[in-house]
Amino acid sequence: MRILIVGGVAGGMSAAARARRRDENAEIIVFERGDHPSFANCGLPYYVSGEIDDESSLLVQTPDSLKDALDIDVRIRHEVIAVDAAAQTVDVRHDGTVTTWTYDALVLAPGASAVRPPIPGIDSPRIQTLRTVGDAARMRDEVEAGATRAVVLGAGFIGLEAAEGLRMRGLTVDVVESAPHVLPPLENEQASLIQDELRAMGITLHTGVAATAVESGPEHDTVVLADGTRIDADIVVLSVGVRPDTAVFEAAGIACERGAMIVDEHGRTSLENVWAVGDATVSTDSVTGLRRPVALAGPANRAGRLVADHIADPTTARPIPQPVGTAIVRVGGLTAALTGANRAALDQAGIDYRTVHLHPGSHAGYFPGAEQIHLLMHVRADDGLILGAQAVGADGVDKRIDVLATAIRNRMTGPDLIDLDLAYAPPFGSAKDPVNLAGMIAENVVNGSLNLWYADEYGTGDHLILDVRGPAEQDADPVPGALCIPHVQVRDRLDEIRDAAAGREVRVLCASGMRSYLAYRILRAAGIPAANLSGGLLTLRAAESIRPLQTV
Amino acid sequence: MRILIVGGVAGGMSAAARARRRDENAEIIVFERGDHPSFANCGLPYYVSGEIDDESSLLVQTPDSLKDALDIDVRIRHEVIAVDAAAQTVDVRHDGTVTTWTYDALVLAPGASAVRPPIPGIDSPRIQTLRTVGDAARMRDEVEAGATRAVVLGAGFIGLEAAEGLRMRGLTVDVVESAPHVLPPLENEQASLIQDELRAMGITLHTGVAATAVESGPEHDTVVLADGTRIDADIVVLSVGVRPDTAVFEAAGIACERGAMIVDEHGRTSLENVWAVGDATVSTDSVTGLRRPVALAGPANRAGRLVADHIADPTTARPIPQPVGTAIVRVGGLTAALTGANRAALDQAGIDYRTVHLHPGSHAGYFPGAEQIHLLMHVRADDGLILGAQAVGADGVDKRIDVLATAIRNRMTGPDLIDLDLAYAPPFGSAKDPVNLAGMIAENVVNGSLNLWYADEYGTGDHLILDVRGPAEQDADPVPGALCIPHVQVRDRLDEIRDAAAGREVRVLCASGMRSYLAYRILRAAGIPAANLSGGLLTLRAAESIRPLQTV
Incomplete structure (x- = not known):
């Protein structure tokens, strides 16, 4: 059994390593076009910054270490230039010489290359x-x-x-x-x-x-x-941006969609005995059903492992899961992370959704060092199914997004999040974790007990805006045209609010959406039509810095 | 509608706050025996340490703030001394005077009190x-x-x-x-x-x-x-330890089990119109089905909220979920956390399980600052259902345990963990996150492709121990009686191993279980009966420091 693998970084190398563990006797050869197999591609920017000081730490494995540990034959600077599926051969160029190799199984993990926009001067060596x-x-x-x-x-x-x-x-x-x-x-x-x-x-x-x-x-x-x-x-x-590096394989007859190889749930391409994984393949998004290449290391590694399983024993191999699309980036002192679908994808897929915003602390407020997490979650309008989530903050962002990614994989609803028993001690979280809180808000939205309004509705329609922050906050960041009544006075000043509203809906707001929710409940109980600003002014001010809102 | 609530800290105060949000017109009275409602009980040790400097930050709410925001009538230093369920009244003592209060709904959240062991001198004022x-x-x-x-x-x-x-x-x-x-x-x-x-x-x-x-x-x-x-x-x-504070309520006729109040899935006690939540109630563990009080803030708060929902509208209230039992503690520079069942609970419940151990980095090894996470996971022997997990380490422990707690709530199996798309960038994790890795090992164990041996089997039976670490490691921490062959030499020295084993099983080990797994696969492929030490010597040395192992 000879397994040829094209591309020796994430998905390709995962396939090679797993193939060896599944079959001690297979001949496993990896052709890598570049200078290094299995290098830390996600670490490159940190080598530029100097945070990773030693270039050698980017070289997670070498051809020698892969030979020693796994008996894998890795050939660097070897470029596959043709595939003959009928003959089950590939042509490989190295140092100007082309050799032909037969295979029993071929795994394509060529990755993607950088898009070069067609503008004058784009070929500058700088x-x-x-x-x-x-x-x-x-x-x-x-x-x-x-x-x-x-x-x-x-x-x-x-x-x-x-x-x-x-x-x-x-x-x-x-x-x-x-x-x-x-x-x-x-x-x-x-x-x-x-x-x-x-x-x-x-x-x-x-x-x-x-x-x-x-x-x-x-x-x-x-x-x-x-x-x-x-x-x-x-x-x-x-x-x-990047573009799947598939010209050779498309030319060999592999069915592609906008340049990315189409694979089935076991990673099989349209050609027999040819599998493909990673950035150069089309995935079906697990939330929206939209089809696109997913350029993430985790899904690529996972697919590589499962393709090796399928080659070893097609009867027992699990299918490759549809990606949820979780990603994270550190920017200065902040972390931004997201999982599942965003508004653009949901709109494209025609899914009706509601969004909840909150700004909880990364841990108990009474313990020093808590940082605000700016969290939003999209849920399906009819049943609260979690569709996507995003968080930005200085601490605890990765944890909440990983929990929400796990929730999405399990098709949990927003209300289901309330039931999660998450680890709580003051340095780590709160008795009601941000994820639980997101679930509570979503439950209220889905069951109709909370009517939200959103930042981009500001200035539209005919409404009374009720600002329930305290006087100092109102002075520091005034909301033009708003009626200002601190939330603890709302019960006693309902008549005043009712008169000002004059039958219009009352759009309540505060800094983060918590106090305005309490006020909103009081208005609702008094029979006054009302809505609560999702995420409060924190969310509104952030949104308008990208896209100026209408003026009142 | 008058709702009386006994106990104003976690579960009781959650019930009170939610009751107000559900019903603006209810009369809500909280009787708290102590000096403070809604204080930060989990923060007390940090006030002793000085990390929390200001006593007032422990007082999350006060009777005044609860009155202002939620119109809740909180009466501190009020102790409920009797319940008359037939009359729907409670007797309350305050400053030596007893008053009687009627209720439409009664929520009991008395908590627990410290166990005082019966030893001489236990009443010392120190x-x-x-x-x-x-x-x-x-x-x-x-x-x-x-x-x-x-x-x-x-x-x-x-x-x-x-x-x-x-x-x-x-x-x-x-x-x-x-x-x-x-x-x-x-x-x-x-x-x-x-x-x-x-x-x-x-x-x-x-x-x-x-x-x-x-x-x-x-x-x-x-x-x-x-x-x-x-x-x-x-x-x-x-x-x-603690003991549920239920004498008054048991005397009033509420059915109890070993001193804790028995409640149904909506928190109802055996008496009509009386609910109970928190440390003084019996819960059924969601993993083992064992019944016991759970003294954790998260489940108490959740039950309080759901009891208020049930009081407001029994037709729509969701049931109180069975607790998973997630807990965490910071100890010096380390964090220890656990979720689900441990060995003792699984043994008590008669559940057949396997344990996997691993010691991955908290994030990519090539990025500075990665800390080792010592992670173990128990899975059901027949199908890999995740039963429990524990982690100890300096970084990233809370995140992995929260993901695993979410997995347990969703009844995921170990292999299902492989499919989780967790957030990866070098400062936060690895393309194969520790949780994914735990799933991969569990999959191998459940499908029979990985045969583990455990630290407590050391020195038992007749086996060849094969130590595949490098020579320097072997010298630094020798394993008596082991055959020492570095893992990269195992392929070439199979005959030597086969001769030394002489038909006995080969128990392979290395430092963490990774290299020995590769060696194990080679032995298996060569038809040599073998097993891999779960967690390697890191786990074995840790285990034997608590309970000395047998000598070989």
């Missing part, structure tokens, strides 16, 4: 991607050789990690993102918090604007934006 | 519990007045938090625990790590030995242990 150990080493060398100005094109996860790394090394950094905000998969009100943090780090943001040209000079490049802005740069980091 | 703000204030006063020696009786969660707090204030601290190790709900191999940490903090441990007397002198007390040890103390903290 434009670099950050995809390999060599890329990272080169970037670090240039920093150490005196580069002082960097422009990062694309504010996705890797773009922001690269921007932070370069800023940590003292460079001036401009980030250009054609979407309305950084980290486009995040919702407005979450990305806004990250943008504030980036600016606090001294990074200049250019959002909602594309680069239209790169002009190369003898000393530096100049990046030109659609709005006429010109930014000089010693280093231009290109990070606007 | 013996204190740590249950109220007053207790904590008194202990802190004594520390500040010059107390230098403390003995803590009972090494449960609160006992250890108190011990650490007193040690942080510079006192010498001795901890006495009659069970074989501290934190008795933890398994041996986990508690051992905590004991090392306590000793590193300068705390003296006396485990497996009970206090038999406390002798009071003019200057100090002397705690006498069963082994004759005598320990002088200025402060003796009593923390050996």
Whole structure:
């Protein structure tokens, strides 16, 4: 049995290692186009920043260590240039020589390559991607050789990690993102918090604007934006997206969808005895059912392992799970994480949903060091099924998103979250954890006992806005046109509110949505039509910093 | 509608607050025997330590704030001394006067009181519990007045938090625990790590030995242990357990089981219109089906909220979920956490299970600051259902236990954990998270492809022990009688191993169980009967520090 594996990083190497554990006698050969198998691709930005100091720590395995431990034959700088499925062979180029190899099973894990937008000057040698150990080493060398100005094109996860790394090394950094905000998969009100943090780090943001040209000079490049802005740069980091690296395989007859290989639940392509995993394959999102490539290490590793299981014994192999799409990034002192679907995906899939926002502490408020977690969760409107969640904060974000990712995998509803027994002691959480609280709010929304209004409805329609914050807060950040009554006075001043509303719905708000919820309950009990601002002014102010709201 | 609530801390106050949100017009009266409603009982040890500096931060709510925000009438220092279920009245004593109150609904949340073991001298005024703000204030006063020696009786969660707090204030601290190790709900191999940490903090441990007397002198007390040890103390903290505070309610006719009130899935007691929640009620463990009181804040709060829902509308109230029993404690620089059942509970319930041990990093090894997490998981032998998990480590413990608690609530199996999409970036985790890894090992165990042996089998039976660590590790911590062959040489030295085994099973080990697993797979493929040491020597050494193993 000979198993050939194309691509030796995440999914490919997982397949190779598992294949060995399943079959001691198989011949397992990995062809890796680059210089290193199984390197720490997610660690590259931290090597640029200097947080990871030693290049060798990026090399998790080497061909020798893989040979010794697993008897895997890893061949670096070997590029597969053709597949003949009928003959069950691949052609491999190395040092200018092409050899032909037969296989019993072929696993394709070619990954993706950086998208290069078709703008003048895009081939400037100062434009670099950050995809390999060599890329990272080169970037670090240039920093150490005196580069002082960097422009990062694309504010996705890797773009922001690269921007932070370069800023940590003292460079001036401009980030250009054609979407309305950084980290486009995040919702407005979450990305806004990250943008504030980036600016606090001294990074200049250019959002909602594309680069239209790169002009190369003898000393530096100049990046030109659609709005006429010109930014000089010693280093231009290109990070606007990736494209599956599948030309060879599509040419061999593998069915693809927008360039990504189509696979079944066991990773099988349209060709017999050919499997594919990772960034170059199409996945079906477990929440929305939308089909797209998922460029995440975890799902790639998992698929690699399951493909090896399927090769070893197709009768017992479990199917590859549909991805939930959980991702996380550290930005300065903050963490941003998300799981499941965002508004854009839900809208695209035509799913009716409600969103809850909350801002709980990362642990008990009476214990020092609690940090606010800005958490939102989308639930299906009719039954509260959890569809997605996002969190931003300085502490405890990863934990809550992992719990919610687990909840989504189990098709829990918002109300089900109330029942989770999460670990509580004052340094770690609260007796009512943020995840439990999200569930309580969702339960109220789904059963109709809580009627929410949202930041983007501000200034629309004819309503009375009731601000139930305390006087000092009202003075510090006034809400134009609002009736101001602190929440503890609402019971005694119902007539005043009823008169001011004059039959209109009362839109209640406070800083975070907690006090306004209490006021909302009182209004409802008094028969006054009301709605509570989801997430309060904290959410509203964050949302409007990305997309200005209507004026009242 | 008048709702009377007995006990104003966790479950009682949750019921009161939710009752108001459900019914703006109800009359809600809370009788609290102590001086404070809704205080931060889990924060008391941190007030002793000084980490929480201001006593007022322990007072999360006051009678005034509860009146203002929720129109709840909280009466402190009011003790309910009788219930007449037929008349629907309670007698309440305050300042020596007894008044009688009628109710439409009665919610009992009396909590529990400290067990006082029947030993001579147990009533010494130097013996204190740590249950109220007053207790904590008194202990802190004594520390500040010059107390230098403390003995803590009972090494449960609160006992250890108190011990650490007193040690942080510079006192010498001795901890006495009659069970074989501290934190008795933890398994041996986990508690051992905590004991090392306590000793590193300068705390003296006396485990497996009970206090038999406390002798009071003019200057100090002397705690006498069963082994004759005598320990002088200025402060003796009593923390050996709690007992439901139910005498009044049992006398009123409420059915109890070993002193705890029996309730149905909506919190109803055996008396009409009387509900009960919290530490004074019996719960049915969701994993084992065993019945016992659960003294945890989260489940108490949850039950309080659901009882209020049931009072408001019995037709729509969700049932109170059976507790999973998740708990956590910080001890020095470590965190210990557990969820679900431990070995003792599984044995008591007669459930056949297997345990997996692993020691992964809290995040990617190539990113600085990764800390080892010592993780174990019990799964049902036949189908891999997750029954319980425990983790100890300096970072990332709470996150993994919360994910596993969520998994248990959803009745996931070990193999299901492989499919979780958890948030990965180098500062937060690994592409294969510790939870995913636990699932992979469990899958191998459940499907029979991994045969484990355990620390407590060391020295039993007739086997060849094969140590596949490197020579330097073997020299530093030798395993007597083991055949030593580094894992990368196993393929080439199979004949040597087969000869040494002479038909006996080969028990493979390494430091953590990873390399020995690779060696184990090679032996299996070669037809040599083998088993892999679960958790490797890290687990074995930890286990034997609590319970010495057999010698070979």
